[in-house]
Each structure stands twice: as C-alpha cells, then as structure tokens.
Amino acid sequence: xxQATIRDAGANPYMPELATITQVTRETDANDVKxxxxxxxxxxxxxxxxxxxxxxxxxxxxxxxxxxxxxxxSPTQQGYLEFSVKKMGQVTTALHxxxxxxxxxxxxxxxxxxxxxxxxxxxxxxxxxxxxxAPLRSLINYVLSDEHRGEFGRVQIIYGARSSGDLxxxxxxxxxxxxxxxxxxxxxxxxxAGWSGRVGFVPAVLKEVAPRPEGAVAxxxxxxxxxxxxxxxxxxxxFAPEQVVTTLEMRMKCGIGKxxxxxxxxxxxxxxxxxxxxxxLLEMPQEY
Amino acid sequence: xxxxxxxxxxxxxxxxxxxxARHLAASYLVLAPIVEGGVTRFAVAGVDDIGGFGDRESVxxxxxxPLKEVFFPxxxxxxxxxxxxxxxxxxxxxxxxxxVTRVAFxxxxxxxxxxxxxxxxxxxxxxxxxxxxxxxxxTAVVTFAxxxxxxxxxxxxxxxxxxxxxxxxxxxxxxxxxxxxKPLSARGEGLLRGFDAVREAGDVELAAARxxxxxxxxxxxxxxxxxxxxxKLAGAFGDAVWEDLYRKCLGCAVCTYLCPTCHCFDxxxxxxxxxxxxxxxxxxxxxxxxxxxxxxxxxxxxxxxxFRQRIMHKFNYFVENNGRVxxxxxxxCVENCPxxxxxxxxxxxIAAL
Numbered sequence: 140x141x142q143a144t145i146r147d148a149g150a151n152p153y154m155p156e157l158a159t160i161t162q163v164t165r166e167t168d169a170n171d172v173k174x175x176x177x178x179x180x181x182x183x184x185x186x187x188x189x190x191x192x193x194x195x196x197x198x199x200x201x202x203x204x205x206x207x208x209x210x211x212x213s214p215t216q217q218g219y220l221e222f223s224v225k226k227m228g229q230v231t232t233a234l235h236x237x238x239x240x241x242x243x244x245x246x247x248x249x250x251x252x253x254x255x256x257x258x259x260x261x262x263x264x265x266x267x268x269x270x271x272x273a274p275l276r277s278l279i280n281y282v283l284s285d286e287h288r289g290e291f292g293r294v295q296i297i298y299g300a301r302s303s304g305d306l307x308x309x310x311x312x313x314x315x316x317x318x319x320x321x322x323x324x325x326x327x328x329x330x331x332a333g334w335s336g337r338v339g340f341v342p343a344v345l346k347e348v349a350p351r352p353e354g355a356v357a358x359x360x361x362x363x364x365x366x367x368x369x370x371x372x373x374x375x376x377x378f379a380p381e382q383v384v385t386t387l388e389m390r391m392k393c394g395i396g397k398x399x400x401x402x403x404x405x406x407x408x409x410x411x412x413x414x415x416x417x418x419x420l421l422e423m424p425q426e427y
Numbered sequence: 428x429x430x431x432x433x434x435x436x437x438x439x440x441x442x443x444x445x446x447x448a449r450h451l452a453a454s455y456l457v458l459a460p461i462v463e464g465g466v467t468r469f470a471v472a473g474v475d476d477i478g479g480f481g482d483r484e485s486v487x488x489x490x491x492x493p494l495k496e497v498f499f500p501x502x503x504x505x506x507x508x509x510x511x512x513x514x515x516x517x518x519x520x521x522x523x524x525x526x527v528t529r530v531a532f533x534x535x536x537x538x539x540x541x542x543x544x545x546x547x548x549x550x551x552x553x554x555x556x557x558x559x560x561x562x563x564x565x566t567a568v569v570t571f572a573x574x575x576x577x578x579x580x581x582x583x584x585x586x587x588x589x590x591x592x593x594x595x596x597x598x599x600x601x602x603x604x605x606x607x608x609k610p611l612s613a614r615g616e617g618l619l620r621g622f623d624a625v626r627e628a629g630d631v632e633l634a635a636a637r638x639x640x641x642x643x644x645x646x647x648x649x650x651x652x653x654x655x656x657x658x659k660l661a662g663a664f665g666d667a668v669w670e671d672l673y674r675k676c677l678g679c680a681v682c683t684y685l686c687p688t689c690h691c692f693d694x695x696x697x698x699x700x701x702x703x704x705x706x707x708x709x710x711x712x713x714x715x716x717x718x719x720x721x722x723x724x725x726x727x728x729x730x731x732x733x734f735r736q737r738i739m740h741k742f743n744y745f746v747e748n749n750g751r752v753x754x755x756x757x758x759x760c761v762e763n764c765p766x767x768x769x770x771x772x773x774x775x776x777i778a779a780l
Contacts, residue, residue, distance in 0.1 A: 151516060152555070152556070201702075397690070399691030399692070404744060424664045
C-alpha cells in the first residue's frame, strides 16, 4: 500500500489543526449523511497536511470528542477538505448539528493510502455501497482529475444503496455517468416508483456487469456484509486477491498506533491500514 | 535511557539509605511506593516517607499499582480549549525535558523493565507521545534488586530477573549490611553527585551481592514456558482452546489496569460552559465498549475474543511488531485476579497445545 508521510516527530500528534466549516451538503433524503467542506484557519497548515486518497483524519467537535473520518475530497481539489459523515454516534451527531462557520478540529492525515502507484496503467473498478462511496470518491476524483486521468485505464463504477434517497454524491454520480471514459452502474436494493436505473444488491449487479480481471484493480468499500459478498464475487470473476483493494473501519481513538483498539492481529488499522488488499485480509485473523 | 554509566560499582551502608533519599529529595521530586488508602502506589514521597526508608533499613515495599502511572497517568488532560476556538496543550503537560527533575525511587526491576516496553509504543519512530516522552526524559529510575521474589513472580521467564538492569539508571543490590550501588547510566551517576556516603565496592561486597542475586533467581517461584507459548500462539488464533481458557474471566479489567505494560487508552472531551478539556484515560481491551462501532457492530463481541486479544497482544502481536513479549512477569495480574485466572497457567496450556 502507499505509505503515509511521517509528520514532524517533535510535534504534538494530539494537537488538532483548526478548520472552519465552509459548506454543508445534505446527501440523503433522510438527512443522515452530510458532506462538510472545511478550510484550515491557518493556510500554512497545508504545508503539514499533505494527503493522498485512502487516508483519514481525526475530526473533533470541541467539547464532544473526536472521530476518525475518511477524507472524501481528492488532493487534486486544493484549498479544502471534505468529510462525508453519517449521523451515528456522539461526534457525528454533533457534526450534523454544526453549520457553516463552526470551527472544528482536524488532525492527520493518518493511515496508508490507496496503492495509486500500483494502479498506474490499469483499469479500475470501483464498487461501493451506501456511505462506503465516501473514501472511494477521493480516489475516483483523483483518477478523473486532468492531472492524473492519463495514468490510469478505463474506469468502472458500480454503486448501490438501499433506495434512491440513500444514494450519496448524486450530483457527482450524474457527472461521472455522463463521461465517456467511465462505465457507471447505479443500483438500489428494491424497485421504486420513478426509478429507471438498475435494481439489485451490489454483489449481484457486480456479477451481471462482470468486469474483466485482466489488467484491472477492484477497489471496494461499503457495509461489511456487502464487502464480504463483493470479495467472493470478484474471486468468482477471476480477480486474484492481490487485485482487490478495500478499506476498513474500526473504532479508533488516537489514530497513531498507540491507544490499542483498532488492531486486527498485529496490524493496526489506523497505521498499517485502513487500506488493505484482499490478499492481506486473507492472512489476517477474521476479527473485524 | 541515555549513555551508560562507568559501571564502577559502589557501596553504601544500609543505614544510609534514608540519607540517600534525603539527598535525592533535596534536588529532585522523589516518587516512591507510598501507601495511599491501603494501596501502594508511586506517589510523591513526603519527608516522613523518605526518612522511613532508612529506619526500616529496607527498600520500600513493592507497589501494587504499577510504575507506569508515573509516566502515563490513569487520567490526564492533553489539551485545553476555550469557547473562542483557542486550543492549547494543557498547562503542566510535560514537554520533552532536558534535565532530570524527578526520581522514581524504590522501583523493582520488573517495573523498570516495563518502561523499555512502553518506550516502544510511546517513543516510537513514527509518532512520539510528548506527554510520556517528556516525563520519561525528566525522570531517573532508582531500582532495588529483589531478594525475596513474590509468590506470583515469573520475571525470569520473560527475559528479566530479580536484578535485571533494563530501564534502570541506578540499581541497589543488598549485600550484607550494605547496598551495592550500580550506576547504569550517566543519569544514574548524576544522582550520586554530592552524596559522599558511598565508596568503591570491595571484593567481599561484590561477592555478597552476586550471591544475593543468585539466591533471588533461585527463589523465583515458577518457570513458565513463555517461548514455547509464543511459538504456539502464532497459529493459535482459531484454536478451540480459547473456548475454555476465557470462561472464568469476569471482564473486570484489573489485570490490564495493574499491568505495568498495558498501555491502551481512551480520549474524550469534557466540556464546560467556557470551553473544556481533552482528557486521556486508561482503557482496557477487556471491556466490550473498547471496540464497539457506532453502528453497533463489535469485532470482539464476547469475553472470549477480548481475553484472546489480551493474551495475543502481549505474546504474539507485540512480539511480531517489536520483537519482545509485552510482559515483565511481575505477577500483579496473577495476584489480583478475583477468579484466579492465572496467566502462567494460560501460557502453560498454550505451550502444551
């Protein structure tokens, strides 16, 4: 996997950078997912905060706490970070009650990155479910950026959610779907009035679409049950475990490999992950 | 830590121990095992405590609570923030210190050794924990070799021993009516500066100390097959043995709290109207909340997985990541477990797989 740059060892790694929320986008009909665009109060922070797709940050609402959130913006989009957050626990709920102008804490970037260098020249198949599209979006927009599009082959996106109202990044899905260099399939779990797209669970749709494994890398993120079936479907389609990349979630506190809770075997998801190949997962204890 | 001392062994009379403690207290904050509320822990030693060391002509009693809290307290404020969005490192939080300001006195070799394991976590190459590192750099460790190991001790099975020098700056070994005084670092030598009740050790004292050390090694109660257990654990994650091993466990976490090498922690915010603090607390892998996701999913849902995590972390994962077992054989988890779930028995069972 790509390795993160190590920050100044003399710095206090628990000290967050201050960032102001500059835009809040409601993603889902139920309003349980919002995307927060934030800008560092001190622009020189960018000299320290250099990230690549796949990394995450510890995002804090002062007085409530911190939570690890994947960075959903691409480093090619400069001047801001974006976090797409599902309202789940205390910190994410407090974020949902935060509006533009609120100052939050951001420390990171943490974890490894998607193996961008290994993906060069390859076709990339993105397979996402629900909010699981958030970490993939960083890499999708990186791959699709003018600077980097030529480094990668064809792009396929297979994305699904429970219902049309649960699809995130709808505006971008439209733009991606309209591009000639992308094959995109969007699916929902059950039929719905007015829905003309695909219906069916992501693994089933993946099987129908049947992307070819030759010269390809599959990148997947979604609910654990979806990932499980996507991994077996990709295997049926002939993808070797090395060709399949996923990103994991764990309860985390420190983000820097010290607080001791996010390990799977000897690997810390915060430091050795969150990005793992299926090959690596097969060699790890099934405890995630 | 720091450069090695000259290694030249010195001696002081046992009756001068109190004078040595007072000598240290004149220049440093002395932390020693003190009884507080019926529990022995490392705390700031008062004049009475320090004088008492000499009267007893013996070392302070082993501490029930581990040395780790001198460097990694059970709760500490990391950051303070105000309502206006100003965030700063909490007042009093240790910045890396250039000079020694504190002395941990009356440390046992197992606890001193635990620091060399905690260093691997908190003073790692990638991210350094400035709170721990600052206290570590600013604290010298004065250790007393054990002459009467406790019933639950198994330090010799994990690479340590009753006079193991790892993590210590100065070591005192009982030698008849004297203490052999071994400076183990430049910092340890610095502690002796200006204390004139020491003289160079003679052959008789050196021999007495060697005898005492050998006797103490022989008194360590148990040989635990740690190496064999470590070897077996590499393939034991899915073994049925865990189904039996964990059953007595109540999940009370006393083993992890009193463990000198357990270092897991939680970070949380405590808010006030004017701002608040970001606080770190000890946490434990024995608690279900430790790994519970906000979604309700828990990768370690039962005591079985949590008990396995504790054993695997100490004797497999930590070994894979750092090349050493995360155990110093102090026996605290053995002595204090309310259901007598003895880690020595656990390791013996695994070694026999």
